[in-house]
Amino acid sequence: MVMNKQAATVCKRGYSCTMPGVWRAVSHNEGAVVIYHSPKACGHIGREMDLGMHFRSLVERQFCPEQYAAPLIISGLQAEHSVFGGAELLRKCIEYAARRYKPKYILIANSCVAGVIGDDTAAVASDAEADLRLPVMSVPCYGYLDGDYYTGFYHAGIKLAERFMTRQPKLSHTVTLLGDRGGPSGTDVQEFKRMFAYFGLIVHSHFPAFASLEDIKRVPCSAMTIPLSGTKMSYPWIRKLGMKLDELLSIPFFDGDDPTGWQATSGWLTELGRFLQQEQAAAVAVEMERTRLTRHIAECGPLLKGKKIVLCIGRPLTYFDPAWVLELISLYGIIVIGVAVLDEMLTKKQECNLRQELRQQKEIFCFSRSEGNAVLFEAADFVITTHELPDVRKKQLFLPLLPLAGVGGIITLMTKLVQLAQRHERRGGILYV
Incomplete structure (x- = not known):
């Protein structure tokens, strides 16, 4: 019973810890230092996220070598601290960070271990701040216990706002x-x-x-x-x-909703115009963007029209909306011959919700990986997928977790699809967007 209850709770909010959210919120803020009040093993989370972002920026040619990277320090909770507490350990860690890095402020992210043993990290931060005369803040969430990545990101932002911001006259536009x-x-x-x-x-x-x-x-x-x-x-x-x-x-x-796909982008521009009381500017923006998209469809549509694809989805609806992908496929004249629901990546409820959403979007044939449908995969010219498929002989376009914004995002994704379609028919592999 306990395990079932925990699984239901996790699925509602996400699969991550609050500490990476705190780290990501300030990891490139000049003068910041982040402390994980945690065992050493928790430090790999921030390291892996930073490494992944580094490689993505290299691939996308957006690497900024001068970009500040905030030091990430682990307090190093161990077994004995579960009995005696880790407050003194944290205090020494704060003093070390202040002496070693001379930061402008220190932000403390608490692990679930710190929450279980009951360390009053806010009190430790307050005492250290008084002694060091340096802003030291503790984020009020503890690892997996009371939130996920976005919870930590939000609370880090609120801490910074409450500490450093005051009401000021507004600068127009x-x-x-x-x-x-x-x-x-x-x-x-x-x-x-x-x-x-x-x-x-x-x-x-x-x-x-x-x-x-x-x-x-x-x-x-x-x-x-x-x-x-x-x-x-x-x-x-x-x-x-x-x-x-x-x-x-x-x-x-x-x-406003995220401008992903054409309908959402035109709606976002219209809503922004209403918000700014610039309805005429919004109408011009929509027409200009429509012209830009139409021009790209005229250029690339003939290279994609009539192509057959299988769409593979292994992300729950909380992370992935199939509507914008199906919209782009339709705009460029591509034929969806089937949607493979990667059931091994989803819970039964997530799979059911995804199938229901697909039925509302379009009359398309859905099948699961366990059911299999080799005939459809064989007939497809390429596969658009949320997960890398083991068959490297098939041409695959890997969809990003965060959908690209605006008409520029549409053009980027569909240009990649054109590149994939123009590969030699015997050359498979994966293209990443």
Whole structure:
């Protein structure tokens, strides 16, 4: 009974720990230092995330060698601390971090071990701050016990806002982007900036990630905040962060859905125009983007029209919405001959919800990996998939976890598909977007 209850709880909120969310929130904030009050083994989470982001930026040619990387320090909880507590260990860790790195502030992420043994990390942080005369903050969540990645990300942002921000006069036409999405040089952020130009908006801050202490302090000058989320799992927390900043600092929050796919992008531009009371600018933006997309369809559509694909989905609806993929497939004249639901990646409930969503989207044939359908895979020209398939002979396009934003994202994805379609028919392999 206990195991069943725990499994249901995990599926509702996610499969990650709060500590990586805290780390990612400030990992590229100049002057920040992060402490994991945890056993040493927990440190590999942040390291693997940072390494993965490093390799992705290299592949996408977006690597910034001068980009600040916040030191990540592990307090090193051990078995004896479960009896005697780890408060003194944490205090020594804070003193070491302050002496070694001379940070502008220290943020403490608590592990589930620290929560179980009951360490009062907020009190330790407060005492250390008084002695060191340095901002030391403890995020009020503990590993897997009371949240996931986005919980930690949200609470880190709130800590920074409460500590460093004050109400200030607003600068017109300025925007603070809430979230990550690859940072200021990422393709998604560049696409947002391009769309902002229709309304005369300028991005002057990112929060809580990729922000120096000076950047954080000038967030309250923003005329508005706009979310960078991308999934149903992340958006409620980014929305909550935007609403909290509005409550604390009177920064209006644009509560708009993510511009993924054409219908969502045109709707996002229209809603942003209403929010800014620039309906005419929004109408112009929609027509300009429609023209841009139409031009690309005219160029690449003939190379894709009539191609047969199998769509493989192994992500739950909280992380993946098949609607935007099916929309793009339809726009470019591609034929879906079947959808393979990768049931080994999903719980029974997640699989049921996904099949129900697919039935609402389009009349398409669904089958599971366990059922198998070699005939459809053989007939397909290529496969669009959320997971790498073991058959490397088949041409595969790997869909990103975060769907690409705007018409620029559509063009990027469909150009990759054209490249895949033009490969020699006997050459398989995977292309990543």
